[in-house]
Amino acid sequence: MLLQxxxxxxxxxxxxILAVGLVLxxxxxxxxxxxxxxxxxVGAYVGYAIATYFGNFWVGLLVSxxxxxxxxxxxxxxxxxxxQREDPIVTVLVTFGILLVLExxxxxxxxxxxxxxxxxxxxxxxxxILGESFPTYRLFVIVLAAAVAIGLSLWLRMSRIGLFxxxxxxxxTTTAILGVNTDRVSIIVxxxxxxxxxxxxxxxxxxxxxxxxxxxxxxxxxxxVVVVGGLGSFSGAFFAALIIGQLHNFGVxxxxxxxxxxxxxxxxxxxxxxxxxxAGQHV
Amino acid sequence: MSQPSxxxxxPAAPRLAxxxxxxxxxxxxxxVAGSMLPLVVTSTLAITLLxxxxxxxxxxxxxxxVIRQTGLVSFGHAAFFGLAGYFIALPAKHGLWPLELSIxxxxxxPTLLAFLLGLVIVRIPGVAxxxxxxxxGQAFHEFAVRARLVTGGDDGLAIxxxxxxFGVATEVFQRPQTMFVICWVALVGLLFGLHLLVRSxxxxxxxxxxxxxxxxxxxxxxxxxxxxxxxxxSALIGSIAGTxxxxxxxxxxxxxxxxxxxxxxxxxxxxxxTRLLWGPALxxxxxxxxxxxxxxxxxHWPAMIGFMLIVVTVALPTGIGGALTKLxxxxxxxxxxxxx
Amino acid sequence: xxETFAIEGVGLTxxxxxxxxxxxxxxxxxxxxxxxxxxxxxxxxxxxIDVLSGRADDWEGTVRLGGEDISARTVQERRRGxxxxxxxxxxxxxxxxxxxQLEIASWRAETPNVDEVLQEMGLAGIAHMRxxxxxxxxxxxLDLALALIGRPTVLLLDEPAAGxxxxxxxxxxxLLRDLASRWKVTVLLVEHDMEVVFSICDRITVLxxxxxxxxxxxxxxxxxxxxxxxxxxxxxE
Numbered sequence: 129m130l131l132q133x134x135x136x137x138x139x140x141x142x143x144x145i146l147a148v149g150l151v152l153x154x155x156x157x158x159x160x161x162x163x164x165x166x167x168x169x170v171g172a173y174v175g176y177a178i179a180t181y182f183g184n185f186w187v188g189l190l191v192s193x194x195x196x197x198x199x200x201x202x203x204x205x206x207x208x209x210x211x212q213r214e215d216p217i218v219t220v221l222v223t224f225g226i227l228l229v230l231e232x233x234x235x236x237x238x239x240x241x242x243x244x245x246x247x248x249x250x251x252x253x254x255x256x257i258l259g260e261s262f263p264t265y266r267l268f269v270i271v272l273a274a275a276v277a278i279g280l281s282l283w284l285r286m287s288r289i290g291l292f293x294x295x296x297x298x299x300x301t302t303t304a305i306l307g308v309n310t311d312r313v314s315i316i317v318x319x320x321x322x323x324x325x326x327x328x329x330x331x332x333x334x335x336x337x338x339x340x341x342x343x344x345x346x347x348x349x350x351x352x353v354v355v356v357g358g359l360g361s362f363s364g365a366f367f368a369a370l371i372i373g374q375l376h377n378f379g380v381x382x383x384x385x386x387x388x389x390x391x392x393x394x395x396x397x398x399x400x401x402x403x404x405x406x407a408g409q410h411v
Numbered sequence: 412m413s414q415p416s417x418x419x420x421x422p423a424a425p426r427l428a429x430x431x432x433x434x435x436x437x438x439x440x441x442x443v444a445g446s447m448l449p450l451v452v453t454s455t456l457a458i459t460l461l462x463x464x465x466x467x468x469x470x471x472x473x474x475x476x477v478i479r480q481t482g483l484v485s486f487g488h489a490a491f492f493g494l495a496g497y498f499i500a501l502p503a504k505h506g507l508w509p510l511e512l513s514i515x516x517x518x519x520x521p522t523l524l525a526f527l528l529g530l531v532i533v534r535i536p537g538v539a540x541x542x543x544x545x546x547x548g549q550a551f552h553e554f555a556v557r558a559r560l561v562t563g564g565d566d567g568l569a570i571x572x573x574x575x576x577f578g579v580a581t582e583v584f585q586r587p588q589t590m591f592v593i594c595w596v597a598l599v600g601l602l603f604g605l606h607l608l609v610r611s612x613x614x615x616x617x618x619x620x621x622x623x624x625x626x627x628x629x630x631x632x633x634x635x636x637x638x639x640x641x642x643x644x645s646a647l648i649g650s651i652a653g654t655x656x657x658x659x660x661x662x663x664x665x666x667x668x669x670x671x672x673x674x675x676x677x678x679x680x681x682x683x684x685t686r687l688l689w690g691p692a693l694x695x696x697x698x699x700x701x702x703x704x705x706x707x708x709x710x711h712w713p714a715m716i717g718f719m720l721i722v723v724t725v726a727l728p729t730g731i732g733g734a735l736t737k738l739x740x741x742x743x744x745x746x747x748x749x750x751x
Numbered sequence: 752x753x754e755t756f757a758i759e760g761v762g763l764t765x766x767x768x769x770x771x772x773x774x775x776x777x778x779x780x781x782x783x784x785x786x787x788x789x790x791x792x793x794x795x796x797x798x799x800i801d802v803l804s805g806r807a808d809d810w811e812g813t814v815r816l817g818g819e820d821i822s823a824r825t826v827q828e829r830r831r832g833x834x835x836x837x838x839x840x841x842x843x844x845x846x847x848x849x850x851x852q853l854e855i856a857s858w859r860a861e862t863p864n865v866d867e868v869l870q871e872m873g874l875a876g877i878a879h880m881r882x883x884x885x886x887x888x889x890x891x892x893l894d895l896a897l898a899l900i901g902r903p904t905v906l907l908l909d910e911p912a913a914g915x916x917x918x919x920x921x922x923x924x925x926l927l928r929d930l931a932s933r934w935k936v937t938v939l940l941v942e943h944d945m946e947v948v949f950s951i952c953d954r955i956t957v958l959x960x961x962x963x964x965x966x967x968x969x970x971x972x973x974x975x976x977x978x979x980x981x982x983x984x985x986x987x988e
Contacts (some may be wrong), residue, residue: 399535615855617845629836631827
C-alpha cells in the first residue's frame with residue numbers, strides 16, 4: 129500500500145513538473161502549448177541519447193534541460209510572440225502542428241521501438257522505507273518534484289518576473305498598466321516551461337519505456353491536470369497532479385488497459401461539479 | 412429567393428424561402444454529377460482517392476459544424492470516427508449480432524456519448540474545450556492500442572463482412588466506383604440537411620449562442636443543451652464517416668482514432684473555411700489532392716499534416732471558403748449578407 | 752408591509768473575498784415607477800443589478816418579482832417571468848443583423864413585438880445591418896431593444912447612456928420615460944449622467960459602500976448633505 133502511494137507520487141511528480149510548464153505559459157500568454165507533451169518526449173530522447181553516448185546520466189539530464197530551454201526561446205520567438213495578437217486558437221493549432229512534426233521527427237531518428245535508459249549508478253539501489261524496499265531513483269524523482277514545486281513557488285513569490293507572472297495570470301489589465309516588458313518575461317517563462325518539460329522527460333526516461341508516442345499519454349494526463357486544477361492555477365495544478373498520479377498508478381495496477389480512462393472520468397466528474405476546475409473562478 | 416422589389420419594400424428581412432430554387436438546383440446537379448463521375452473518371456486510383464476525400468470531407472464537415480455553430484474547436488473528432496469502426500468490427504469478430512444492427516449502433520453510440528460529454532464540456536471556455544477533446548480522442552487511441560486482447564492493438568482488426576448489408580451486396584461498399592457514389596450522396600445529403608438546420612430556429616439560436624452566450628441566456632435561452640446537441644450532431648456525422656470508412660476498407664486500426672486524423676479533419680475544415688457549410692468538404696478535396704502530390708513523402712505523413720496545419724492556420728485563417736465569401740460579398744450589393 | 756412591489760430585494764448581501772460589495776441592501780420598486788440608482792464607483796450598483804437579474808452567484812437575501820420569490824430562479828426563468836436587463840458594456844450579437852437578433856429574442860417572448868421595438872428605438876432604418884457595423888449609439892439602443900422585446904414588466908438598466916453624447920442621452924431619457932408610462936414598465940436605472948437620472952426618475956436610491964445611504968424623490972435627494980458630498984459633489988447645484 130505504501131509502495132503504491134509512493135509510486136503514485138512518482139508519476140504525480142513527473143506530471144506536476146510537466147503541467148506547471150503549461151500553467152506558466154498559459155498564465156502569461158493565455159494560450160496552451162499543445163506541443164508540450166512532445167517537448168517532454170524530445171527531452172526524454174535527447175537525455176537518452178546524450179546519457180548513452182557519454183555513459184553518464186547527469187550529463188544527459190543537463191544537456192536535455194539546456195537544449196529544451198533553447199527550444200523554448202526559439203518557440204517563443206517564432207510562435208508565441210508573433211501570434212500574441214491573434215485568437216488563442218491560432219497558437220493552439222500551430223503548436224498542435226508542431227506536436228505532429230516533432231512526433232514524426234523522433235520516430236524517424238530513433239525508430240518506433242521501445243528504448244530504455246538505466247538510472248544513474250548512484251541511485252540504482254533501493255532504500256528501506258518503513259520496512260519496504262523502494263528504488264532509490266524513484267525516491268529521487270519524488271524529491272526532485274518537491275524541489276521544483278518549492279523552488280517555483282519561491283521564484284513566483286520573490287522575483288519580479290514571478291510576481292508579474294502571478295499577477296498576469298489573475299488580471300491582465302493591471303499587468304499591462306504595470307509596464308513590464310511582456311516579451312522579455314515571456315522568453316524566460318517559455319524557456320523555463322520547456323526546460324521543465326525536458327527535465328520531466330529525461331527524468332522519466334529510466335522509469336517509462338521511450339517511444340515516440342510517450343508524449344501522447346502524458347499530454348492527456350497533464351491536460352487533465354491543468355483543466356481539473358483550473359486553467360492558470362499553480363496550486364490547482366499541484367493538487368490535481370497528486371490526485372491524478374495516485375489514480376493513474378491505481379489504474380495501472382488494477383485495470384491496466386483502461387488506465388488512461390480513469391483520470392478522464394475524474395475530470396468529467398470534477399467539471400460537472402465545477403466547470404472552471406477547482407481553483408477556477410466562476411465566469 | 413424573395414423578389415427584389417419585396418426586398419426593397421421590406422429592407423428589414425430578406426425573407427429567404429427555407430429552400431431556395433438555387434439550392435434545389437445545386438442539390439440536383441450535385442447528386443447527378445457525382446453519380447456520373449465514376450463513368451467519366453476511369454482511373455481506379457483517382458476514384459479511390461476521391462472516395463477517401465469524400466469520406467474525409469464528411470468528417471471535416473463534422474468538425475466544421477462545431478466551429479461554425481458553437482465557436483469551439485474540437486481536436487478529438489477522430490474518437491467518433493474510430494469508435495464507429497470498432498462498433499462495427501468488434502461485434503462482427505465475435506459474431507454477436509447482424510452487421511445492420513452494428514451500423515446503427517456505430518452511429519448511435521458515439522452520438523449519445525458526445526451528447527453526454529457535451530453537456531459537461533461545452534460549458535468550459537474555448538482553449539480548455541480544445542484540450543479536453545484532444546485528451547478524450549487520445550484516451551480512446553491509447554485504449555485501443557493497449558487493450559490488445561479486445562482490439563488487436565496496433566495491428567487492428569479485419570472486419571468479417573457478410574455477403575449483403577441492408578440487402579445490398581457488400582462488394583458495392585468496397586468497390587471504389589460504387590462506394591464513391593454512396594459516400595458522395597451521403598455527403599450531399601448531410602450538407603443539405605445542415606443547410607436546413609442552420610436556417611431553422613434551432614440553427615439560428617445556436618448561432619446567437621455562439622455569438623454571445625451570456626446575452627442569449629438573458630433572452631431566456633438555455634445555452635448548454637443546444638450546444639451539446641450540436642456537438643452530438645457533429646459526432647453523428649463523424650461516426651457516419653467512420654462507418655463508411657470501415658465498410659469501405661473492411662478494417663479498423665487505432666490509427667483511425669489517432670490525433671493526426673483529428674488534425675487532418677481540422678486542416679480540411681480550416682483550408683475550406685467554416686463560414687460556408689460546404690467549405691470543409693472542399694478543403695478535404697484540396698487536402699487529398701495535396702496528399703496525392705506529396706506521394707513518396709507520405710511516409711512522413713503526420714509531419715506533413717503538422718506542417719500544413721501551421722501554414723494553413725497562419726496563411727489562410729478564413730480558408731478558401733472565406734476568401735470566396737469575401738469575393739461574393741464584394742460582388743453583391745452592400746448590406747445583403749448571406750450566412751452559410 | 753403587505754404591499755407588493757414590481758421588484759423587491761431584501762437583505763441582499765454579496766461578498767468578494769473580504770470585500771463586501773452589497774451589505775444587507777433592501778430595495779423595493781412599486782409598479783410603474785422609474786427608480787434611479789446612484790452612488791460612486793464601487794458602491795455596488797452593478798452588483799445589485801447582477802443579483803436582481805440572476806447574473807451573480809454566491810449571494811444572500813431574497814429577490815421578489817411581483818411579490819413572488821424568484822431568488823432560486825435561473826436567469827432564463829427570470830426573463831420569462833418578465834424581468835429583463837441591459838448591460839453596462841454593450842452586450843449584443845455582433846455578427847447578426849439587428850432585426851435577426853431581435854427576432855431570435857422574440858421567439859422566447861409571449862408577445863413578439865419586433866417591429867414595434869424597431870420603431871420605438873429608431874432602429875428600423877438599420878434593421879438589416881450587421882450589429883458590428885452600426886454606430887456606437889445604435890449598438891447601445893440595440894442592447895436596450897433586446898431587453899424590451901416581449902414588453903417586460905421590470906427593466907433593469909445598467910448605464911444605458913454610457914458613452915452617449917449629451918443629445919443622445921437626453922433623447923434616450925425621454926424615450927425611456929415615454930415607454931415606461933405607455934407600456935407600464937417598472938424601471939430600475941443605474942446611471943452616471945445625473946441629468947438623465949434627475950429628469951426622469953420618480954424616486955432615487957443612493958448606494959454607498961454597499962449600503963443604502965438615502966432614498967427619496969429627486970428633490971429630497973438633492974437636499975441631503977451626505978449625498979451631495981458623497982456623490983453629487985458640485986455637479987448638480
